[in-house]
Amino acid sequence: MNIAANPTDAIGQLYASHHAWLHAWLRRKLGCGHGAADLAQDVFVRILASRDALCGMREPRAYLTTTAQRLMVDRIRREVIERTYLAELAIVMENAPTHPSPEQILLTLEALGQIADLLAGVSTKAREAFLLHYLEERSHAEIAAQLQVSTRMVHKYLVQCLVQCAAARPD
Secondary structure (H helix, E strand, C coil), X not given: CCCCCCHHHHHHHHHHHHHHHHHHHHXXXXXXXXXXXXXXXXXXXXXXXXXXXXXXCCCHHHHHHHHHHHXXXXXXXXXXXXXXXXXXXXXXXXXXXXXXXXXXXXXXXXXXXXXHHHHCCCCHHHHHHHHHHHCCCCCXXXXXXXXXXXXXXXXXXXXXXXXXXXXXXXX
8 A cells, every 4th residue: 555644645545445345345244334334434433543554554455354344343242242231131120110210221331331342352262251151141161162162261261351350440
């Protein structure tokens, strides 16, 4: 890629040269034009936030697809957390005498978003082990079988996640 002297110009060139292609690629992957448009914009926002990415970029389309795939994984992870929360909320709502306030729901969703952000810093298997253990209440043995690792490794994964969460605590 021919990098312009000004990073803003370089991003503009990258956008002009590859946005239509990225949008079409995402539309084929997602099967939804609106979702593809949103995700394509998110890709360029991510690149804009990390201007250093432009310096070493040799294969723009490979970089764009990798960034898009990572954003798709992030989006799927958030959707899984949201669906799980809503399913749990429905169960609680059936058994609760009162409904949670909008503030309680917002605080819970924000906390889940923060947990999702923290879990982005650990390996995929560690994140999956954490979600299976704490959201689906699976045993270490069940998780080990699903992830095809030892129960000792599941324990290490859970510790990694908890250390990651503890490190982010303000106190």
